[in-house]
Amino acid sequence: MHATDPDPDDLVGVFKALGNPVRLQIMRWLRDPEEHFAAYEPIADRQVVGVCVSHIQAKSGLAQSTVSGYMATLERAGLVRSTRVGKWTHYRRDEGRLKQLAGVIDRAF
Structure with missing residues (x-):
């Protein structure tokens, strides 16, 4: 393991979170929020703050x-990562963390 690698329990949590087909x-x-949420008028810049939870729900x-629980997981x-914009919570992928996890998986298996 590298010094920056998550501990095994952390990795299990990631796999559990991704083990649900909807999540x-x-x-x-x-x-690709611009492609997948094109039908929904953005409340804020999707590239900066992500997609409004109400759009994910819709x-x-x-x-x-249910969607709020999934996003919390x-x-x-x-x-x-979540960002509040007014009364709305927006979510975007943590690409840095995903790259880190991909490296951990690559080294482990």
């Missing part, structure tokens, strides 16, 4: 509470 789909959508068709795993 995995949300991560795919957030990879696209997924799930209850707001992804955030705890370090896969997304």
Whole structure:
């Protein structure tokens, strides 16, 4: 392991967060928010602050509470970051963390 690698429990949390098909789909959508959320008028710059949780909820068709729980799980795993814009929470992928995790997986397996 490298000094900057997450501990094994942290990695298990990441895999658990990605083990849900809807959370995995949300991560795919957030990879290219301009493409996947083009039907929704942005509240703020998607490249800077990400996608409004209400847009994620609308696209997924799930209850707001379910989507909020899913996003909290992804955030705890370090896969997304949240930013408040007024009363709205926006999410974007943490690309640095994802690159770090890809390196850990590459070295481990």
